[in-house]
Amino acid sequence: MATLPESALMQRAAAGLAAVCARVLGGPYGSRVVLLVGGGDNGGDALWAGARLAHRGASVDAVLLRHDRVHPAGLAAFRRAGGRVVSSADVPLTPETQRAIARADLVLDGMLGIGGRGGLRDDAARLADAAAAEAGLVVAVDLPSGVEPDTAELTGPHVRADVTVTFGTHKLAILADPAAQVAGHVEFVDIGLAPYLPEPVAGMLEPVDVAEMLPAPERNSDKYRRGVLGLLAGSAQFRGAAVLAAGGAAEGGAGMVRFVGPDEVATQVLNRWPEVVTSADVADTGRVQAWAVGSGLGDGRAAEVAAVLDTGLPVLVDADGLRHLPETLDGRALLTPHAGELARMMDADRGDVEAHRLRYVQAAARRWNATVLLKGSTTLVAAPDGRIRVNPTGTPALATAGSGDVLSGLAGALLATGMEPFDAGSAAAYIHGLAGQAAAEGSGLPSASAVLDALPAVLAALHSAR
Ligand SMILES: NC(=O)C1=CN([C@@H]2O[C@H](COP(=O)(O)OP(=O)(O)OC[C@H]3O[C@@H](n4cnc5c(N)ncnc54)[C@H](OP(=O)(O)O)[C@@H]3O)[C@@H](O)[C@H]2O)[C@@H](O)CC1
Numbered sequence: 064m065a066t067l068p069e070s071a072l073m074q075r076a077a078a079g080l081a082a083v084c085a086r087v088l089g090g091p092y093g094s095r096v097v098l099l100v101g102g103g104d105n106g107g108d109a110l111w112a113g114a115r116l117a118h119r120g121a122s123v124d125a126v127l128l129r130h131d132r133v134h135p136a137g138l139a140a141f142r143r144a145g146g147r148v149v150s151s152a153d154v155p156l157t158p159e160t161q162r163a164i165a166r167a168d169l170v171l172d173g174m175l176g177i178g179g180r181g182g183l184r185d186d187a188a189r190l191a192d193a194a195a196a197e198a199g200l201v202v203a204v205d206l207p208s209g210v211e212p213d214t215a216e217l218t219g220p221h222v223r224a225d226v227t228v229t230f231g232t233h234k235l236a237i238l239a240d241p242a243a244q245v246a247g248h249v250e251f252v253d254i255g256l257a258p259y260l261p262e263p264v265a266g267m268l269e270p271v272d273v274a275e276m277l278p279a280p281e282r283n284s285d286k287y288r289r290g291v292l293g294l295l296a297g298s299a300q301f302r303g304a305a306v307l308a309a310g311g312a313a314e315g316g317a318g319m320v321r322f323v324g325p326d327e328v329a330t331q332v333l334n335r336w337p338e339v340v341t342s343a344d345v346a347d348t349g350r351v352q353a354w355a356v357g358s359g360l361g362d363g364r365a366a367e368v369a370a371v372l373d374t375g376l377p378v379l380v381d382a383d384g385l386r387h388l389p390e391t392l393d394g395r396a397l398l399t400p401h402a403g404e405l406a407r408m409m410d411a412d413r414g415d416v417e418a419h420r421l422r423y424v425q426a427a428a429r430r431w432n433a434t435v436l437l438k439g440s441t442t443l444v445a446a447p448d449g450r451i452r453v454n455p456t457g458t459p460a461l462a463t464a465g466s467g468d469v470l471s472g473l474a475g476a477l478l479a480t481g482m483e484p485f486d487a488g489s490a491a492a493y494i495h496g497l498a499g500q501a502a503a504e505g506s507g508l509p510s511a512s513a514v515l516d517a518l519p520a521v522l523a524a525l526h527s528a529r
């Protein structure tokens with residue numbers, strides 16, 4: 064800001080914001096727009112964007128939350144462009160305000176941005192409710208007002224947006240749950256901040272990042288170069304979990320899968336994946352480069368899990384395996400709980416974990432000195448050193464029985480290639496999400512087997528993105 068003329072960044076932001084609004088309106092001319100304007104710069108962005116829309120023929124009304132504190136230049140520009148203020152000094156939600164919101168094609172939420180803390184206060188909360196109940200589209204300026212910008216938590220009343228237009232950089236609140244669930248579709252406006260930003264608190268992979276992490280398929284690769292995975296999964300009660308996890312590894316590029324489990328489970332794994340080698344005991348497994356343990360193990364089996372952990376190899380621990388964690392895992396493990404499993408591990412309430420996903424996943428990573436992947440519609444991966452990745456490819460299609468078993472085989476296969484647990488977990492979540500999306504194109508709500516079947520094509524496409 065110091066290197067630029069006064070309000071240059073706000074102008075860039077407002078121009079991008081107005082352009083997105085114009086697009087979602089199908090052209091601003093003749094449309095009705097209502098601005099909800101808070102006392103900070105977030106409100107300033109809304110006023111400048113409202114002025115631009117008014118210039119292009121929209122009818123624009125502004126509701127000022129704070130008449131005593133409103134961005135002065137923004138308000139002046141808005142008035143010059145023909146915009147009207149419809150709130151009165153002490154009550155933002157007058158009958159006239161309410162009518163304007165009910166008739167609006169688009170409500171622009173500029174109440175709070177990155178300066179907001181602690182959820183919306185009363186008047187703002189009522190405006191948010193009116194917009195949600197009656198308006199056409201709700202477009203949030205920078206963030207849905209009322210969400211916690213830095214922790215992605217919902218600590219009080221907040222806006223529910225159809226679209227969020229965010230400036231300069233992505234904020235955690237529009238990437239991670241629960242706040243991301245109220246951001247709607249996210250549009251990014253580049254205002255030239257990149258060279259000035261500090262190290263991000265969280266990262267998000269893009270296709271080329273994942274492609275570069277994956278080992279290149281070499282002409283002369285032998286199975287150990289591709290990675291050999293030991294798999295301790297499944298039980299008489301949950302045989303399918305073993306079949307799906309073995310499939311996640313086999314279709315996920317493992318050079319070989321060595322399965323350990325009771326005969327009746329091994330038979331079923333072999334029926335579906337004849338390339339798998341089986342044994343009855345961890346000690347008889349032969350050479351592997353990493354282990355995946357836990358999917359469908361059921362109760363008991365603590366001794367086998369301990370035997371795997373004692374090998375000192377990189378290890379993925381999932382599902383029932385998470386019941387048997389030692390005090391610490393010296394950095395080589397990838398744990399993949401869902402919120403219920405993480406709650407049990409941390410002796411917490413599941414709802415509390417869902418509400419504070421970021422805090423819990425980081426705490427668990429520190430506590431076990433392990434990488435922790437918390438599954439969900441925005442899967443989070445936390446390394447013990449504090450790094451965080453948010454997975455952008457999540458889809459409701461993955462909320463199906465057995466989908467986690469596929470992920471654990473896939474992530475195990477990536478560990479076996481020598482990838483560090485943080486990369487293996489985040490790349491696996493990314494690929495798994497793409498496979499879920501691809502499978503959903505075929506059938507809407509695919510089964511875990513359909514997700515598995517989609518893996519090879521997704522991997523091939525990523526390899527060609529190099
Ligand atoms: N930085 C940049 O480079 C650029 C930033 N830009 C824009 O600026 C935005 C940030 O603006 P900002 O800093 O003025 O804060 P903002 O979010 O408008 O809130 C301000 C006031 O709200 C208040 N308040 C707090 N909590 C509250 C609550 N729960 N309920 C009610 N009120 C509450 C609190 O005042 P208080 O009442 O607590 O004294 C606070 O002063 C950013 O999101 C982006 O849109 C762009 O123009 C591009 C360049």
Ligand SMILES: [K+]
Pocket residue numbers: 105172173174175176203204205206207208
């Ligand atoms: K906002």
